[in-house]
Amino acid sequence: DAGITQSPRHKVTETGTPVTLRCHQTENHRYMYWYRQDPGHGLRLIHYSYGVKDTDKGEVSDGYSVSRSKTEDFLLTLESATSSQTSVYFCAISGTGPWGYTFGSGTRLTVV
Amino acid sequence: KQEVTQIPAALSVPEGENLVLNCSFTDSAIYNLQWFRQDPGKGLTSLLLIQSSQREQTSGRLNASLDKSSGRSTLYIAASQPGDSATYLCAVSFAGGTSYGKLTFGQGTILTVHP
Numbered sequence: 773d774a775g776i777t778q779s780p781r782h783k784v785t786e787t788g789t790p791v792t793l794r795c796h797q798t799e800n801h802r803y804m805y806w807y808r809q810d811p812g813h814g815l816r817l818i819h820y821s822y823g824v825k826d827t828d829k830g831e832v833s834d835g836y837s838v839s840r841s842k843t844e845d846f847l848l849t850l851e852s853a854t855s856s857q858t859s860v861y862f863c864a865i866s867g868t869g870p871w872g873y874t875f876g877s878g879t880r881l882t883v884v
Numbered sequence: 885k886q887e888v889t890q891i892p893a894a895l896s897v898p899e900g901e902n903l904v905l906n907c908s909f910t911d912s913a914i915y916n917l918q919w920f921r922q923d924p925g926k927g928l929t930s931l932l933l934i935q936s937s938q939r940e941q942t943s944g945r946l947n948a949s950l951d952k953s954s955g956r957s958t959l960y961i962a963a964s965q966p967g968d969s970a971t972y973l974c975a976v977s978f979a980g981g982t983s984y985g986k987l988t989f990g991q992g993t994i995l996t997v998h999p
Contacts, residue, residue, distance in 0.1 A: 803985050805985075805986070805987075812991075814973075814989045814990065814991045814992060815973070815975075815987075815989040816989075817986055817987070820986060830986065862927060862928070864928075864987075866985050872918070872930060872933050873918065873920075873928075873930060873975075873985075873987065874930070875920075875927045875928040875929075875930075876927060877926065877927045878926075878927050
């Protein structure tokens with residue numbers, strides 16, 4: 773979507789390897805989020821950021837870490853990928869109130 | 885636990901019908917409720933956002949209502965078209981604590997509109 777870009781769009785990786793997904797925004801929004809989407813579970817929040825270097829855990833944060841050194845970039849790292857982390861990962865951004873969201877196009881990650 | 889539920893899980897209708905998708909949530913203390921559309925293999929597109937103080941929002945053939953006291957929202961689609969076929973997601977930003985705009989999603993309703 774305009775203003776928010778995720779990379780890569782697709783990735784296949786091996787179990788045990790580290791993986792980093794990138795979210796880049798050009799909207800200067802304060803809030804950024806990482807969600808994963810899985811059949812039967814819907815969208816679940818992994819981590820979120822409420823400013824540069826300010827991050828916190830979401831519902832399913834185990835096995836994931838994040839970093840935000842600049843307003844425009846929010847990185848999601850799978851420290852040691854497992855098959856259970858095979859999923860579609862979405863990044864989202866929002867401004868301060870009324871919390872309207874814009875989602876990226878997603879990254880399809882397969883861990884083999 | 886704060887949860888969002890959508891009914892029905894799937895809906896198939898003929899073109900031209902008016903239809904209603906339902907969303908319920910467990911806590912009436914919310915900042916807002918949003919409806920999204922997701923096409924297969926794609927990201928989410930925001931359709932309507934209803935603030936906590938509002939009762940409804942309209943955009944074209946779409947109308948979303950919000951009743952906080954009963955913990956319910958409905959998405960009304962008028963004169964449905966095959967192009968409306970998609971998954972519709974309801975998401976709630978619950979108030980309290982350090983919410984920071986975090987959304988809790990329902991499982992979605994898969995809508996199929998056949999010609």
